[in-house]
Amino acid sequence: MSRIFILIPFIFFSCAGASDKKTVQNDQPITRSEEIATVKDYSCTELLTALVRSSNALAFESFNKSEVQARITSRTSDKLTIELYTIAISDRTGSEREMENTVGWLEFFSPGNKLMDITHDPDNPKELKYDKSILEGHNLLELCNVVATPGRPAQQREWSDVMLEKDIRFNGKLGRYFTLTEFKNNFGKPDSVKWLKDEAPCFTIFDTEAPDDTYIYKDGSRFETSKDSVAVDEFWFKNGNFITYKGIRIDASTTMEEIQRLFPTAVKGRLGLDKEGTLWVIKLREDDTGISDGHIKLFFKNDKVYFMHWWFPC
Structure with missing residues (x-):
């Protein structure tokens, strides 16, 4: 009887140990x-x-x-x-x-x-x-589509949606390029002006390197000028400023869900970055063929459109 008495607690201990081990494994958090x-x-x-x-x-x-x-x-x-x-x-x-x-x-x-x-x-x-x-x-x-599928452009990427500048109207009126007079009529007096030669950007829109070329700023947006010509570099959706894209209005109240209806692939491949919480950015090709190395970046804050920027590598 004594031998039986000794074996019973041993078996019970072994089973309990196995059960505990299994429980610990199941309770471990998923990485x-x-x-x-x-x-x-x-x-x-x-x-x-x-x-x-x-x-x-x-x-x-x-x-x-x-x-x-x-x-x-x-x-x-x-x-x-x-x-x-x-x-x-x-x-x-x-x-x-x-x-x-x-x-x-x-x-x-x-x-x-x-x-x-x-x-x-x-x-x-x-x-x-x-x-x-x-x-x-x-x-x-x-x-990541390493091998191009027949019939698809070789430049196809996960952010392959296109936003053509010809389909964009700033404040519903202006294309990306306009005159200084049109700037004043639609945006008013600039908040500030800086010489391009002092800012020394690695890439300029007009590519003239003229000494009197400038950046003009209004409501956070940045515009490049060359003589009487103006081009949008960055556009911030502040103080009622907006764009229309193919007739669809995009402003500071436009949500990412609404943008996803226009650019589903780009939104799916969105990137996150930290600044006072999280900003999201989507990248859009600026031409149909993929020839351009540049793209348009559309930023979101608190799930709403924040600003857009034409980006081009140096």
């Missing part, structure tokens, strides 16, 4: 990587950003992971080249505006799903560690 891996409908940008932010990329030695954005700059059948960059909102010119800063370069190879950091020395890249569970059940290169 962000596991959450991403279970999502079935997301964009190339969302998967790429999750992968990059789970890595030990050199950029994260200087920047918080939440600040760093990722985009694909070139593709082959088995490799993606990825630019890491930050987006900041600066008010050094007297009004808020976005500024981009490249902070790193990566390469992702589909054979072996290797992620390499080429920021400091492309000839001697550093192989990065990352959470490989993010890619479970997903093919990054296929999702």
